[in-house]
Amino acid sequence: MSHPFSLxxxxxxxxxxxxxxxxxxxxxxxxxxxxxxxTGRDVARLEETRxxxxxxxxxxxxxxxxxxxxxxxxxxxxATESGPxxxxxxxxxxxxxxxxxxxxxxxxxETMTVNLNTALALTKGFRQKTxxxxxxxxxxxxxxxxxxxxxxxxxxxxxxxxLISMCRSLALELARDKIRINCVAPxxxxxxxxxxxxxxxxxxxxxxxxxxxxxxxxxxxxxxxxVVFLLSAAAAWITGTTVVIDGGYTAH
Amino acid sequence: xNQSEFLLQLDSVIEASPxxxxxxxxxxxxxxxxxxxxxxxxxxxxxxxxxxxxxxDIAACQSVTDLALLLGDRVTP
Numbered sequence: 001m002s003h004p005f006s007l008x009x010x011x012x013x014x015x016x017x018x019x020x021x022x023x024x025x026x027x028x029x030x031x032x033x034x035x036x037x038x039t040g041r042d043v044a045r046l047e048e049t050r051x052x053x054x055x056x057x058x059x060x061x062x063x064x065x066x067x068x069x070x071x072x073x074x075x076x077x078x079a080t081e082s083g084p085x086x087x088x089x090x091x092x093x094x095x096x097x098x099x100x101x102x103x104x105x106x107x108x109x110e111t112m113t114v115n116l117n118t119a120l121a122l123t124k125g126f127r128q129k130t131x132x133x134x135x136x137x138x139x140x141x142x143x144x145x146x147x148x149x150x151x152x153x154x155x156x157x158x159x160x161x162x163l164i165s166m167c168r169s170l171a172l173e174l175a176r177d178k179i180r181i182n183c184v185a186p187x188x189x190x191x192x193x194x195x196x197x198x199x200x201x202x203x204x205x206x207x208x209x210x211x212x213x214x215x216x217x218x219x220x221x222x223x224x225x226x227v228v229f230l231l232s233a234a235a236a237w238i239t240g241t242t243v244v245i246d247g248g249y250t251a252h
Numbered sequence: 253x254n255q256s257e258f259l260l261q262l263d264s265v266i267e268a269s270p271x272x273x274x275x276x277x278x279x280x281x282x283x284x285x286x287x288x289x290x291x292x293x294x295x296x297x298x299x300x301x302x303x304x305x306x307x308x309d310i311a312a313c314q315s316v317t318d319l320a321l322l323l324g325d326r327v328t329p
Binding site: 097098099101102151152199201203204205 | 287
């Protein structure tokens with residue numbers, strides 16, 4: 001019997017694979033034996049991820065996911081070329097810090113499109129029989145901002161909270177297709193996106209957010225490990241839930 | 253953008269009536285200049301000037317004039 005935590009034989013699409021949490025997830029999935037399809041917008045950085053991957057058969061498939069209508073057909077094409085997918089890790093996302101007085105439809109719609117609409121379109125595409133032949137696991141990257149609040153994060157919180165609630169309904173709908181779907185809700189992790197947050201927030205506010213993580217800020221690998229667990233057979237009875245990975249942020 | 257247009261933008265950022273700020277104020281004396289105003293200022297500058305300021309840049313500013321100086325010759329006299 002194969003190791004329950006292994007991803008041998010798995011074929012997993014990772015979005016946002018050019019950096020941060022997506023890249024760390026792709027690398028760990030590769031180490032655990034999966035064939036990984038890397039997507040994102042920056043071909044050069046996707047190739048950097050591929051160069052660091054262990055194992056064979058990984059692919060780089062650049063795409064701007066904001067064209068959500070074309071996603072199901074795109075996934076059909078990918079599965080036809082590479083074989084059926086068994087997992088999807090949707091790490092791509094954006095965070096725009098805006099107080100309410102500066103928040104308009106443009107910022108809200110961009111945030112919702114990139115963080116939420118893509119998740120729905122990718123899941124819709126993944127469940128097609130041409131893509132996911134015999135069940136699988138979907139992991140959506142939410143955030144502690146989907147569970148708690150911070151000033152200036154209304155749009156981001158809305159999009160990340162929507163992922164958590166959407167995931168519950170989708171879990172019920174996808175169970176008959178033997179597809180599990182879960183969210184992870186990371187706290188603040190030292191990635192490029194967190195670097196931009198550090199740049200944007202007044203230093204005192206950033207320090208306050210940092211101090212809210214009793215175990216310190218996270219590393220991308222801290223998030224990748226539970227994601228890979230959710231993708232594996234070890235998580236066979238877990239669906240519709242959110243795994244909080246936050247160094248104690250929400251314990252307050 | 254000229255100096256008076258910049259001040260009107262800043263009035264809007266701190267949710268004050270147009271014409272409130274004259275340009276020579278110390279930020280410490282402007283009660284509406286709080287952390288949300290700083291985030292709003294960053295967003296305004298991003299929208300209007302396509303410039304990404306950091307919280308650190310702004311924390312170093314003492315006065316309204318210093319804020320305008322962050323934008324160099326993008327704010328004309």
